[in-house]
Amino acid sequence: MLMSGATVIMADTFGKSYDALDGSVQPLVLQFIMKMQQNKDTKGLNLKPPKGAKDARVRTARVNDNYRAVLMHHSQKIYYLVAVKPHDEAYDLASNIIFDINKVTGGIEVINLGSLTGTLSGQPAPTAAEQTPSVFADVSDADFDKLGVNPAIIPALREIHSEEAILGFVEHLPKLARDVILCLADGWSVQKVWEQISAPAATPDEVDTQDYEAANERPATKEAFVVTGDVAALSRIMTEPLSAWRVFLHPAQRALAERKAPYKGPVRVTGGPGTGKTVVALHRVKALADRLPPGQAILLTTYTTTLADLLRSLLEDLGGTQLTARVDVRNIDKVAYGTVKDAFGAKSFHTLNDADIRKRWEELADEHDELGWDGRFLDAEWKQVVLAQDVRSRDQYFTASRAGRGRRLNRIQRAQVWSLIEEFERRLDRDKAVGITQLAAQAARIASGWNDDARPYRHIVVDEAQDLHPAHWKLLRALVPASEDDLFIVGDAHQRIYDNKTSLRSHGIDVVGRSKRLTLNYRTTRQILAASLRLLGGEDFDNLDDGTEDLGGYRSVLQGATPELAGHPTQTAELQALAARIEGWKQEDIQDHEIAVVARTNALAEAAAQALAHAGIRAVRVQSRQAPAADAGVHVLTMHRIKGLEYRAVAIVGVSTDHVPQPNAVIDKDEDRLQYARDLQRERSLLFVSATRAREQLAITWTGQPSPFLAVAD
Numbered sequence: 001m002l003m004s005g006a007t008v009i010m011a012d013t014f015g016k017s018y019d020a021l022d023g024s025v026q027p028l029v030l031q032f033i034m035k036m037q038q039n040k041d042t043k044g045l046n047l048k049p050p051k052g053a054k055d056a057r058v059r060t061a062r063v064n065d066n067y068r069a070v071l072m073h074h075s076q077k078i079y080y081l082v083a084v085k086p087h088d089e090a091y092d093l094a095s096n097i098i099f100d101i102n103k104v105t106g107g108i109e110v111i112n113l114g115s116l117t118g119t120l121s122g123q124p125a126p127t128a129a130e131q132t133p134s135v136f137a138d139v140s141d142a143d144f145d146k147l148g149v150n151p152a153i154i155p156a157l158r159e160i161h162s163e164e165a166i167l168g169f170v171e172h173l174p175k176l177a178r179d180v181i182l183c184l185a186d187g188w189s190v191q192k193v194w195e196q197i198s199a200p201a202a203t204p205d206e207v208d209t210q211d212y213e214a215a216n217e218r219p220a221t222k223e224a225f226v227v228t229g230d231v232a233a234l235s236r237i238m239t240e241p242l243s244a245w246r247v248f249l250h251p252a253q254r255a256l257a258e259r260k261a262p263y264k265g266p267v268r269v270t271g272g273p274g275t276g277k278t279v280v281a282l283h284r285v286k287a288l289a290d291r292l293p294p295g296q297a298i299l300l301t302t303y304t305t306t307l308a309d310l311l312r313s314l315l316e317d318l319g320g321t322q323l324t325a326r327v328d329v330r331n332i333d334k335v336a337y338g339t340v341k342d343a344f345g346a347k348s349f350h351t352l353n354d355a356d357i358r359k360r361w362e363e364l365a366d367e368h369d370e371l372g373w374d375g376r377f378l379d380a381e382w383k384q385v386v387l388a389q390d391v392r393s394r395d396q397y398f399t400a401s402r403a404g405r406g407r408r409l410n411r412i413q414r415a416q417v418w419s420l421i422e423e424f425e426r427r428l429d430r431d432k433a434v435g436i437t438q439l440a441a442q443a444a445r446i447a448s449g450w451n452d453d454a455r456p457y458r459h460i461v462v463d464e465a466q467d468l469h470p471a472h473w474k475l476l477r478a479l480v481p482a483s484e485d486d487l488f489i490v491g492d493a494h495q496r497i498y499d500n501k502t503s504l505r506s507h508g509i510d511v512v513g514r515s516k517r518l519t520l521n522y523r524t525t526r527q528i529l530a531a532s533l534r535l536l537g538g539e540d541f542d543n544l545d546d547g548t549e550d551l552g553g554y555r556s557v558l559q560g561a562t563p564e565l566a567g568h569p570t571q572t573a574e575l576q577a578l579a580a581r582i583e584g585w586k587q588e589d590i591q592d593h594e595i596a597v598v599a600r601t602n603a604l605a606e607a608a609a610q611a612l613a614h615a616g617i618r619a620v621r622v623q624s625r626q627a628p629a630a631d632a633g634v635h636v637l638t639m640h641r642i643k644g645l646e647y648r649a650v651a652i653v654g655v656s657t658d659h660v661p662q663p664n665a666v667i668d669k670d671e672d673r674l675q676y677a678r679d680l681q682r683e684r685s686l687l688f689v690s691a692t693r694a695r696e697q698l699a700i701t702w703t704g705q706p707s708p709f710l711a712v713a714d
């Protein structure tokens with residue numbers, strides 16, 4: 001027999017099965033692929049067609065004693081790696097998959113018929129009285145076929161009677177079929193789906209459904225499969241979590257990110273957690289960079305340094321260093337710092353963060369105890385009135401709008417507050433210190449004086465927009481000339497965890513007619529989503545502008561375990577239960593670094609980390625910007641630090657009435673009732689953000705009385 005190597009092409013389904021493998025098995029997969037490439041006929045691989053397969057072109061091969069690879073092949077040389085799974089699961093999969101060329105896209109598709117019928121078996125059987133018709137009763141087989149849905153899928157589609165079932169079902173479909181089904185389920189007509197989804201995906205050439213050589217070369221195949229090139233590239237791809245290469249944009253996401261015709265002005269994209277706002281922002285940056293003339297620049301910005309670092313690495317996943325070299329990825333404070341530094345030179349000042357500033361305000365209020373002002377009130381007045389409107393004099397302060405402040409000040413009080421603010425700023429000057437928000441106000445003042453030629457960017461893309469302060473918006477508006485495709489803004493007011501509420505319109509950013517909302521959650525299971533939504537408690541949230549926004553239509557495609565909510569008599573008992581739960585998750589093959597323990601305060605996070613160490617569980621505090629090493633253990637972090645991240649399992653501890661809301665973070669109601677309401681809402685959002693970081697498992701626990709946000713019965 002001739003000895004020969006094979007080209008191994010990874011299907012997008014492979015990524016998922018690979019992520020689920022134990023860390024000790026993953027390296028074997030790489031070795032397996034290399035062996036296939038050298039000599040697929042090596043005896044140890046045992047490459048063979050399994051018995052009883054629906055498709056004669058399926059093969060299984062041995063990865064080690066317990067694991068098998070499932071492959072498809074149509075020619076002697078090319079093998080498509082569909083999954084690597086434990087022995088029995090692999091054989092089950094092998095007997096249920098088929099392989100086809102899509103009539104519309106001309107691309108190769110792998111379809112798992114077993115998982116399709118599997119997702120439907122959980123549907124409650126309708127009683128005779130309430131026989132509901134199939135969701136797709138109005139769509140004929142011929143229409144499905146024309147739209148590019150493989151005929152093998154159609155019988156299962158006819159068994160779908162509820163939207164719930166659709167969401168679980170589409171997860172297993174090839175990309176075009178998934179988009180078509182989701183849009184039909186949203187009530188689009190067959191004609192509209194054809195025009196918006198199938199026709200744009202159609203290959204211009206004639207499709208011969210037997211010609212795999214031609215199919216291999218088409219873009220649709222290349223999007224869904226990754227050809228293994230050199231080994232270094234392969235191992236890089238396989239070690240990247242959350243890799244952008246595996247994300248195929250939903251039509252709603254794609255329409256926003258890849259639109260060729262320019263947007264006539266700023267665009268706003270909102271949507272609940274996990275709806276792919278960051279993914280859309282990254283793809284938008286790539287699309288803009290791909291057509292950016294030389295000499296022009298793009299800024300990708302967000303609120304914190306940690307998230308800016310994450311965006312940079314995700315952008316590199318998407319477009320390599322060629323892309324990151326063309327994009328300035330910086331958090332907003334750095335952008336402000338750079339602007340001020342360019343104007344006044346470096347190091348003539350040092351910056352103070354919000355916590356330092358707050359401390360200084362409390363000290364000043366204490367020194368002037370006789371006046372009776374609360375440090376928190378003064379801090380907020382400075383940020384939300386003075387810095388937000390760049391108030392520079394007593395007269396300006398007397399006429400400044402105090403909209404949003406919940407306590408009226410008479411002239412005497414205003415005069416007192418203004419002298420304290422002057423004293424506060426004088427002390428900062430004396431110490432050559434600048435508050436981080438004050439710096440943004442200075443930067444905005446500088447940049448607002450420029451003309452268009454001096455504005456450094458052609459495009460600006462903003463993630464986590466809900467947390468930006470008015471001064472940040474003024475600055476960003478001034479950094480890019482007002483023109484087509486100037487600002488692309490993504491955010492979600494439900495996740496606002498800093499006290500910076502404002503409206504885009506008030507900063508000259510008009511998104512009318514260019515606002516979109518994403519509703520499909522790709523991160524969290526339906527069960528976790530439902531539990532998280534309950535935490536919002538029916539409060540009103542804004543749309544980053546003057547309107548309100550709810551999460552209507554927000555849904556998930558994933559199914560999973562019910563989140564656990566549990567109270568404990570003592571903190572020791574709560575943290576012991578935490579250790580036991582983490583052991584349980586590890587038994588389910590969730591690895592240490594895929595687990596996060598979250599607490600409202602650093603002190604509580606520290607206590608949790610110590611309790612885990614005591615129970616023999618490796619744990620690492622995630623505090624600095626630096627992400628911990630992959631083998632450092634379970635991540636323990638605060639609610640602020642976990643923002644923007646995601647984990648397979650999340651345990652939120654200390655959600656007790658005396659910790660959440662954190663008393664220190666909420667102003668006295670009598671000091672300022674609107675500030676009080678905002679403080680409470682922000683604390684609620686912190687809990688919501690933490691819960692929505694969980695992909696598969698969520699546990700929320702407390703000691704004594706539960707937080708009022710949990711609204712659980714005693």
Ligand SMILES: Nc1ncnc2c1ncn2[C@@H]1O[C@H](COP(=O)(O)OP(=O)(O)OP(=O)(O)O)[C@@H](O)[C@H]1O
Pocket residue numbers: 242246247248249250253271272273274275276277278279280492495521522523644645646692
């Ligand atoms: N079209 C898609 N197909 C598959 N996965 C997707 C898709 N879009 C997004 N995802 C995945 O869903 C998860 C959430 O995406 P992303 O972080 O962009 O959401 P987000 O809206 O910015 O979330 P948040 O506001 O909670 O930070 C990520 O793991 C991302 O890779």
